[in-house]
Amino acid sequence: MRAHPVVYVVAAALVVLHFLLHVGLGIGGAAPDLLVVALLLVSREIGIGGAAGAGFGFGLLEDAMSVVAFGVNGVAMTLVGLAGGTTRDLFVGDSLVFLISYFVLGKFVRDLLGWVLMGSALREPFVSQVLVHGLLGGLYAAIVGIALMALTGLWRENPR
């Protein structure tokens, strides 16, 4: 099965937009984690190898801006991509409940992995970084991701 070409365009645009908002304009937490959204979108369309590669690439881009925890984002995003790619074989169809859970859990797992890998010296409190920011960020990502899928025609509720 070949991936929908629009996915790549949307993912690329999300990556650019993510860094424009977070790095260029310095909006920070007010902007959603579009990198995770892009990764989760492409992970459903390509195999686990490609998803892991995409996660690795996205993570490295984020790590380039990280001064003291280089590699953490790379590992976290690679594993999230790997997990996202795996869901393609486990869950068929794109129901709304599934998509919400998919984006929320994806962001949550990405933050959880980042928190675990970062080490006790650098990480913020678990409740703040993972439970609050992870879940709220996951909801934010879910809203943006589902809206994007609906706008670009990537949301298909029928089984492929």
Added chain:
Amino acid sequence: MPLPYAPEPEGTGGRRNKAVAAVFVLLALVAMYLPDAGQTLIAGVIRATALRPFISVQNRLVRSRLDAQEVSAVQAQMDSLAALMATQGSLADENRTLRNLLDLHSRLGPGFRSASLLRSGTPGSESMFILDVGRSDGVREGAPVVDRHGLVGVVREVRPQSAVGIDWTHPDFRASAMLADGTGFGVVETLRGSFREEDMLVLNGTAFYEAVPDGMPVLTSGLGGIFPRGIPIGSVAGVADAEGRWRKGYWLRPMVHPASVTHVLVGVGEGIQDLSYAWPPDSVMARDETIVWEYHLADSLRALTDSVVVMRALLEELLGISADSAAVADPAIFDGPVRDSIPSVRRPPASTPPVVPPPGITP
């Protein structure tokens, strides 16, 4: 034949995908545990390539914010400087007034005492003022009130610690006066205008055939015993009116603008008859004229300074060294015949014949 509901057989594509994923996971772990130098190198390369446009946008944004802040800061500094300059302007004016008063006080002697002049500002008291000196300071009724430029007014009411006076804009103000050259006498009085700014001084009672040129200073004459002789009142500014063929009146340009007076000298001595020594003829001028004169004086001083600087530069250029250092290091440099024309200008050569004064002039 595969069994129904059995898991799909994993093809080579699935195994390759898993292998690729494993490679990427391994790469991610390797990247995380790379030495610092390697991590820094990779991060630097990524920042310089893929993330460069975003970092550039961030730099521009930060610079724009800083520029905006700098503009605000510069504007605030300008406001502060303007406020400072405005304050210093009034301070310099007050300083000049006080210096002039000190100068005048040294000429007038102990018969006058310095005082601050206050105005109540209430309706009907426009021509009146309050002094912060009174009977305990020796002030008496009818004492003249003067400043650097001339007559301000006269004390009318004396209290133990303060005094009340009227300035020349008051309708009751009168002063016997004379022309500065002593050729004409009269009485100076106030002519009220429609507005306070139109209040004028008039010199009345002068002889009809007396020609009085414009600009001639008018001083108190000392007649009547109220004001001592020689206090400037104003300067002639044209004929005001004439009566028959026996009397002329002249407009006077006042020496003192009462509204701008804040510090004065009050007469406390008895029997002061003549004060003309305190206002020499070359110093009799109105406040406006004084300001213009001081401006021109400062301008002339600046021009003189510039000339000295230019001459000094020329001298240094001619000598090739600093004039001061040359004089200190070797005084003979100005005497030696081997130098250029400057020494010869400063000191005539020995062969020049002595100057013989004209007959009748003792050298």
